[in-house]
Amino acid sequence: MESFEFFNPTRIIFGRGAEKKIGEILKGDKIGKVLFVYGKSAIKKIGLYDTVVSSLKENRIEFVEHSGVKPNPVLSHTKEGIEKAKDYKVDAVLAVGGGSVIDEGKTIAAGVKNNRDIWDFFKRNVEIKKALPVYVILTVAATGSEMNGFAVITNEETQEKLSISSEYIFPKVSILNPELTFSxxxxxxxxxxxxxxxxxxxxxxxxxxxxxxxxxxxxxxxxxxxxxxxxxxxxxxxxxxxxxxxxxxxxxxxxxxxxxxxxxxxxxxxxxxxxxxxxxxxxxxxxxxxxxxxxxxxxxxxxxxxxxxxxxxxxxxxxxxxxxxxxxxxxxxxxxxxxxxxxxxxxxxxxxxxxxxxxxxxxxxxxxxxxxxxxxxxxxxxx
Missing domain, CATH: 1.20.1090.10 (Dehydroquinate synthase-like - alpha domain)
Structure with missing residues (x-):
């Protein structure tokens, strides 16, 4: 067996109704404002959007929405999210969705804290040194992004689909309620x-x-x-x-x-x-x-x-x-x-x-x- 070091800092909260705790969790971590990242209409159709917003408001967590993440998240939309997060001076990223939403959320979290073109990290020209904390509510089980330090983004201009890997983009907390995957x-x-x-x-x-x-x-x-x-x-x-x-x-x-x-x-x-x-x-x-x-x-x-x-x-x-x-x-x-x-x-x-x-x-x-x-x-x- 090869020698190894294992590191995984993500806290998992698993079970029915766990998503209702998100506001309380953020408040406990002294997070005051989040960038709320999600896809299109899926989380609204299943009532999750309303649940999240209610929990955030009950705990006085401010939020700025960044919606429209594609199934294959693209660089241009990710950069829009980075600028939005900077403009509104958010404390963390809340990604609600599947792997694509989480990956874009992680990339935004890294982009906010590193004053470089984010694509440099994907080309392996520079390492990520810090990132905003990322919180996740998972709706599609597949990629494992909810408990790892990877993210994949497509550069639609160059037609490149590349990944980043960093200990700084592991989600801090990931909420997994299997009922959210029923649809x-x-x-x-x-x-x-x-x-x-x-x-x-x-x-x-x-x-x-x-x-x-x-x-x-x-x-x-x-x-x-x-x-x-x-x-x-x-x-x-x-x-x-x-x-x-x-x-x-x-x-x-x-x-x-x-x-x-x-x-x-x-x-x-x-x-x-x-x-x-x-x-x-x-x-x-x-x-x-x-x-x-x-x-x-x-x-x-x-x-x-x-x-x-x-x-x-x-x-x-x-x-x-x-x-x-x-x-x-x-x-x-x-x-x-x-x-x-x-x-x-x-x-x-x-x-x-x-x-x-x-x-x-x-x-x-x-x-x-x-x-x-x-x-x-x-x-x-x-x-």
């Missing part, structure tokens, strides 16, 4: 499941060595994600299934799953980010296209772990069957499994590979993932 559509539940699986399967398969403890932990998460997703698709308001899925998605990317694994990375996310930047596709849809193709390409490089995956997840001794079974499951729940499924033309592969290679350079993965290799993987994803 998540079947389609987006499918995308969420793919994303959560991707977060644990990447290092599990690409790592040079994955300890048995971590392998079992990851396999347990994958099984829970798959089982609860199938229940949710049939019973959208099944509290226990929503609760278990929600916590599984959080734990999948809160740092625990990767501890002690030697090597590994996020190559599937790298390619998926290129697809998301170029075609504005849902992140989970991009991942379900890429993962089976990458698995076929990487299979011979870590055959024993692929065999373990097939055996422990799908009860098969053949690694290839494990890949095909996962692809079939993605298709079964309604997520695309090929470029063709997403309406992406074969002739676009070179352009996608170029975009992904530029991300590989930023992530320092370009020696393994050359443009030629990326092209090869994308060709496997064509159908």
């Amino acid at each position: 998540v559509s079947a389609q987006y539940q499918a995308y969420a499941a793919v994303d959560a699986i991707a977060h644990v399967i990447e290092h599990y398969l690409s790592g040079i060595y994955c300890p048995k403890l971590q392998s079992r932990f990851i396999e347990g998460l994958i099984k829970s994600i798959m089982e609860t997703t199938e229940i949710i698709l049939k019973e959208p308001k099944n509290y226990n299934a929503r609760a278990e899925f929600m916590w599984s998605a959080t734990v999948a990317l809160n740092g625990l799953a990767r501890l002690g694994i030697k090597g590994g990375g996020f190559p599937n996310h790298m390619i998926a980010h290129a697809l998301g930047a170029l075609y504005d596709l849902p992140h989970g849809a991009c991942l379900s296209i890429v993962i089976p193709a990458w698995m076929r390409w990487y299979l011979d490089k870590n055959l024993p772990q692929f065999e373990r995956f097939a055996r422990n997840i799908f009860n098969s001794d053949k690694a290839e069957e494990g890949i095909e079974n996962l692809k079939s499951w993605f298709k079964k729940i309604g997520s695309p499994v090929s470029l063709k499924d997403a309406g992406i033309l074969y002739k676009d592969i070179d352009m996608i590979a170029e975009n992904a290679y530029n991300i590989a350079i930023v992530w320092q993965m370009e020696k393994t993932y050359t443009k030629q290799v990326l092209t090869e993987i994308l060709k496997k994803a064509n159908d």
Whole structure:
């Protein structure tokens, strides 16, 4: 097992009605004014907007709204949020929504406290040294952003989708009420499941060595994600299934799953980010296209772990069957499994590979993932 340090400062408040505590929590932390970040109409439709506003007012917390966050949050809107937060001199960011809202909220929190072009942080030209505190009320379980120090933003001008990572953008408090996810559509539940699986399967398969403890932990998460997703698709308001899925998605990317694994990375996310930047596709849809193709390409490089995956997840001794079974499951729940499924033309592969290679350079993965290799993987994803 590799040596490691583990750090996660996020306080989790989990359960029914937990969102009603937000004003009290902010008041207790001596927060007087927040930038209230959310998407479009979803939180209003489920009554969450009114609940949050009521709690803030009851506790005399001033708030400035920053709405309109896109499913793939964009740089221009994020910069508007940074300027708004500076103008109104807010003490913290309150992000109410799914991963996209949280990611934009985190980026705004960093942008307010660092007098630089925020995109410099995404290009890894400079490190984040401080940020406003971030508070979260989660409405879509998928990305794990509610309990980690990552954020992903798309620069719509350059068609780049990049990430930042910093201990300073971990949410201070995240509120998780499974009931707030009851309205998540079947389609987006499918995308969420793919994303959560991707977060644990990447290092599990690409790592040079994955300890048995971590392998079992990851396999347990994958099984829970798959089982609860199938229940949710049939019973959208099944509290226990929503609760278990929600916590599984959080734990999948809160740092625990990767501890002690030697090597590994996020190559599937790298390619998926290129697809998301170029075609504005849902992140989970991009991942379900890429993962089976990458698995076929990487299979011979870590055959024993692929065999373990097939055996422990799908009860098969053949690694290839494990890949095909996962692809079939993605298709079964309604997520695309090929470029063709997403309406992406074969002739676009070179352009996608170029975009992904530029991300590989930023992530320092370009020696393994050359443009030629990326092209090869994308060709496997064509159908």
